[in-house]
Amino acid sequence: MTELRGVGIGLGVAQGPVARMAEPLPAPSDAPSALAPGEEKARVTEAVAAVARELEQRGAQAGGAAQDVLEAQAMMAEDPSLADEVAARVDQGKTAEFAVFDAFASFRDQLTALGGYLGERAADLDDVAQRVIARLRGEPAPGVPDPGHPFVLVAKDLAPADTALLDLDKVLALVTTEGGPTSHTAILAREKSIVAVVGAVEATGLREGETVIVDAAAGVVTTDPTPDELERAQHRAEDRAAASSAPITDGALADGTPIPLLANLGKPEGAADAVALGAEGVGLFRTEFLFLSSAQAPTVEQQREAYTQLLSAFPGKKVVVRVLDAGADKPLAFLNDAHEENPALGLRGIRALRASEDILREQLTALAEADAATRQTPEGPADLWVMAPMVATVEETAYFTDLARDYGIKTAGVMVEVPSSALLADRILAHADFASIGTNDLTQYTMAADRLLGSVASLQDPWHPAVLRLIREVGDAGRVHGKPVGICGEAAADPMLAVVLVGLGATSLSMAPTALADVRATLLQHSLDDARVIAEAALAATDAASARTAAHAAATR
Template structure:
């Protein structure tokens, strides 16, 4: 009999085929294993393996089927050739460790740093693990981990997928991805959406599925049906074809079926993301993550560097809006020139975002000056928002600083439950809100986004999170959504039904959300939202909403 498993859908569509699992897991080198005494030779062996891994990743990047894949693999190659990592390996070897163990432990230091450095960087820990495993496999003479060969289309199942494998996959052969770990911001999710391959992540027990087991993957619903019937597969494929056709036919500005306008915007990290945003029809930028200008630097970027980066984005949307989030730094995104005020036992609840910027007003002032100059003479609407805002007092202080700098559209992110519950107080101080559903869900459910076992609590379909969204929109000012919740077509409709006035997401998700909105009236979105809020669990909320939305 068919069995339905549920994870998190991160790339829409349906794919059916036999399970194939990633082969050749690399074991941890024996703890305390030591070399024979020639440290120079051992260092040369270890560094040679890292160099070979870097060269292989660069070659795979050249063969990547997507630009995103090429970028990911080039980034991994830089990890393998990082001088600091090489120094760490050499130091371990000087202590007497064998090459493989030295590499393993040196990577472990970097991994701990990434795991505690915020959602985006923590999601890169898997990339680092893959580089490590490839180097260790070379040093131990083991087969390289990788995607199995197959003469027929298959569903790739793994604990998590390494970018080096994902980026060179042929979508004609791999019809879907399923992983036990990962999330909406992992490279697996990003590349799956770019390639148009259905993907379900955070599915407990996925690797227990035996090779050859027939499965049906629905990346829209986040389900995997084990041993599906021929009729189930036929219906899923027909629905997928209809959905794909509708996506292709839907263009223009975002709007519901009855013409209620919902601007569809892109989340970006800098000018390098503009091509994809424009290609997928973004009407503007709903979240410009400016921290990417500041990462991996001993000093802040200069005023001119900032101005150029901001102006390039503003120039790309002469008739749209560009919503810039000021530097979201702190203990969970450490910057060398903005050290945290001491040890923080729980960085997610520490001094980050606006809390940190209030300790370093010169950094905020320089950023606002650069934004004002960048927008001068341009027609794009610049909006600037602060992250990690809790109170009306904080909102008022930020708005005053913005207006003093010449920015007349200040806003705040609603990602702290206290701000959502008292949104009416904050609304009188600023021009707009932007709901950061990733953090809002984490804080509302007390569930760290990096802990896979808590995935069910990190679901933005949680009725309590939907209640906080409704509380925020009730304040009566423009309220966009810039968390990954907006990339879920069904949830996007619910968010509109709850009162969201714009939606921002990763660029490849825009066409699917545009098509979903175009299929439903505002009244249907409101009915779906009401049904979802009345449910008791996240899974029930999704099913209740979908019952009110046309297939």
């Protein structure tokens, strides 16, 4: 028996034979084309269009977050500037295959260098290129294998197009050698409730067909398991299935301390599923969907309609809306499209909104009008909270909260995503009504590690004691001021880390709706005093791995 360690997603456990993803297509030859440039360009046009339509079709089938990612990939495939680059190479006598390979690789390198949101698109671009080249060659695109029986899928990482349409009757679990807890694979695994361990570097040695146990709760892949180990894993899987079908209750600790469990949503259409899974409200509503798909800012009327739809779905419940989180790393021509050498540290979040204040004012107008329009709901109106992203200073806090209140927003707060706002949380919460910690970005900026860059994925772990210390600063400030402190990053979806976060002072947790059941069940096993002891054990560690181990050890004492 051998244990391979990575980062587990959720609490699931599964077992089965390994099936490995096919290797990427070999790079095309740089030999001159035997066809005329016009013929090669026609081949490219057909292949790109076919791939884009296939991606859109897969997105429509998948729905949810996967649809957003796949539609973005389809747009990327047909990007005019990319088409120009391919055509330029064809005009130089290159084959369609090589022109696509080389042009896409050049764009990928540019996106990787930019980091942030655009860096995230780099891996997607590789997948699009592979699909177009396969189409040109008349070959099937590399993708999920089909051995004819249920299997544990092992891959370097998964492209969104593959993850979106996994056959959950066949795929028992996912194991990746790259990626971290905020990678696309991890996020979509949570969304689909797939047992997964990501970043298991040693999984490169797993053999096709060998039986393994994938234990997400422990973050371990066990090879050559004994019959007893297989039986125990099966019992655990059955117990977890029974627990997930138990009646839904509000989030609480074992001693009755309420910990509201909320949903992260990107569109109003996701509200019904979130409610069905037990969401007690919304802890993060991302408004970017209204802006990122538009060539110009949406009107107040368009925004009001979307916000009214959202608030109507949660009568009597808290709904936390984040104003537009965009900037140089999510370029919007009507907001800020100026080139920046390091966009993750540039004009983004509240900084970008202050530079284009009319957009912020229109958004606050639409939110206030939607709030007023839903006041007559029989079950009681939703409790609207509004927060600003990427706040770094006390002055920015005062600016936003004062402006929001001028527009009639009763509860105005900020996101804590950079170390400066965590360290100044006591002063920030003197102005803001609440704080919501975005653990994805807080980890990125604390560890100086791009959360979308595979080469530093090991550093992008919210279990790191440096990150936990900053979260404790915010929790302590919340207690002093009597102000709520929520968590809305991916960390809240890790059941044991959720306990630690409560021990550090978090008063609510927001996550992908499919993670609610596991987090709810884990919280019920520990009192508030327990959570504080477990949190202290994690804080005393020296790195993320030992913090995770210490917390689990403290939880079982």
